[in-house]
Amino acid sequence: MKKIMSLLLVGIMMLSLVACGKDGGKNGGELNVGVFYYTYSDTYISSVRTALDSALTEAGIKFQNYDGNSNQTTQNEQIDTAIAQGTNLLIVNIVTSGSVDASQAIVDKASAAGIPVIFFNRAVESDEDEGKVLGSYDKCAFVGTDAPEAGHMQGKMVGQYVVDNFDAIDLNGDGKISYAMFMGQLGNVEAIYRTQYGVEDADAVITAAGKPALEYFDASNTDKYQVDQDGNWSATAANNYMTTNLSQYNESAGNMIELVICNNDGMAEGVISALNDKGYNLGDGSCTTIPVFGVDATDAAKQLIADGKMTGTIKQDAEGMANGIAYLAKNIQSGKELMADTDSFNISEKVSNKIYIPYATYTGE
Numbered sequence: 001m002k003k004i005m006s007l008l009l010v011g012i013m014m015l016s017l018v019a020c021g022k023d024g025g026k027n028g029g030e031l032n033v034g035v036f037y038y039t040y041s042d043t044y045i046s047s048v049r050t051a052l053d054s055a056l057t058e059a060g061i062k063f064q065n066y067d068g069n070s071n072q073t074t075q076n077e078q079i080d081t082a083i084a085q086g087t088n089l090l091i092v093n094i095v096t097s098g099s100v101d102a103s104q105a106i107v108d109k110a111s112a113a114g115i116p117v118i119f120f121n122r123a124v125e126s127d128e129d130e131g132k133v134l135g136s137y138d139k140c141a142f143v144g145t146d147a148p149e150a151g152h153m154q155g156k157m158v159g160q161y162v163v164d165n166f167d168a169i170d171l172n173g174d175g176k177i178s179y180a181m182f183m184g185q186l187g188n189v190e191a192i193y194r195t196q197y198g199v200e201d202a203d204a205v206i207t208a209a210g211k212p213a214l215e216y217f218d219a220s221n222t223d224k225y226q227v228d229q230d231g232n233w234s235a236t237a238a239n240n241y242m243t244t245n246l247s248q249y250n251e252s253a254g255n256m257i258e259l260v261i262c263n264n265d266g267m268a269e270g271v272i273s274a275l276n277d278k279g280y281n282l283g284d285g286s287c288t289t290i291p292v293f294g295v296d297a298t299d300a301a302k303q304l305i306a307d308g309k310m311t312g313t314i315k316q317d318a319e320g321m322a323n324g325i326a327y328l329a330k331n332i333q334s335g336k337e338l339m340a341d342t343d344s345f346n347i348s349e350k351v352s353n354k355i356y357i358p359y360a361t362y363t364g365e
Helices: 003-020 042-059 071-084 100-113 148-171 189-208 235-248 265-277 300-307 318-333
Strands: 032-037 061-069 089-092 115-120 140-144 178-183 260-263 290-295 311-317 352-358 359-362
Touching: 032 042, 032 071, 042 061, 042 290, 042 318, 061 071, 071 089, 071 100, 089 148, 089 318, 100 115, 140 318, 148 260, 148 290, 148 311, 178 189, 178 235, 178 265, 178 318, 189 260, 235 265, 235 359, 260 265, 265 290, 265 359, 290 300, 300 311, 318 352
Parallel strands: 032 061, 032 089, 089 115, 115 140, 140 352, 178 260, 260 290, 290 311
Antiparallel strands: 311 359
């Protein structure tokens, strides 16, 4: 009888351990985290990965990183495999940003497994569908940014710079500033707002000062932007575009591009490289510098600003984002609700499980 009771107790303990592992770390079970990045090649995302690796390691949380390589099908398969292997918390930088279908599919996978999911950085739904996905599962949250904020801040920074330096920027003296805009990805919420407000808010500042609004350099391009067709926000795409642009739009032709606005710092790097090849933005005072603006405040961009080759950027706080994600992971680790004790964070007024990490202007000063 004692032998039977002992076996029963062992069985109960085994079931308890399995249950603890399945509930995402509650009641003392080990937390096994899968972190899914849309691509490792994105400079800003690499900064987040470095910071998040450090934060999770410091918290004693076991994790594995996955590179989606800009392919949603690949990411979905990685998530399926991770869940099958015992992952009990998903941290997802979704590939197809702003797609309810793509994000809901991932939420459904998490819900079916009974495990939490934290989305970060890339929007999981459009403004029109705000709360639809995030409100569909009580173990779901988002850590990111208020998408329009970067565009508004960049636009105001650009506008003020133009007002303060109008004559120096106006290389051909025609009383107008010719600009180029580089967009990271079609359909991406952050890219849409940065493209829109980076110009609209700049124009508001410029026209309020009695100057004419910015004028897109290529009148035949009604979109008034050039987009990375691969959706990778890459330096290579921007470099290729800018190199081609400069072959037709230059000082010799009297129609030089006089200002450049980029959706991210990677594209700004590509633009500056193209300008360097033509003898601009060398940072040594020997040549003309075309104002170039980005978003992210990557280490590379900060160095370009310090070197006098880039004008300004908007800081997207990689460490702050990583710490926000890690905070939620530690809630699960200690058996709390996902959004427990988050009053000190900037929470969306519309969606209670959406945490915003604030942007900041960076000009190196």
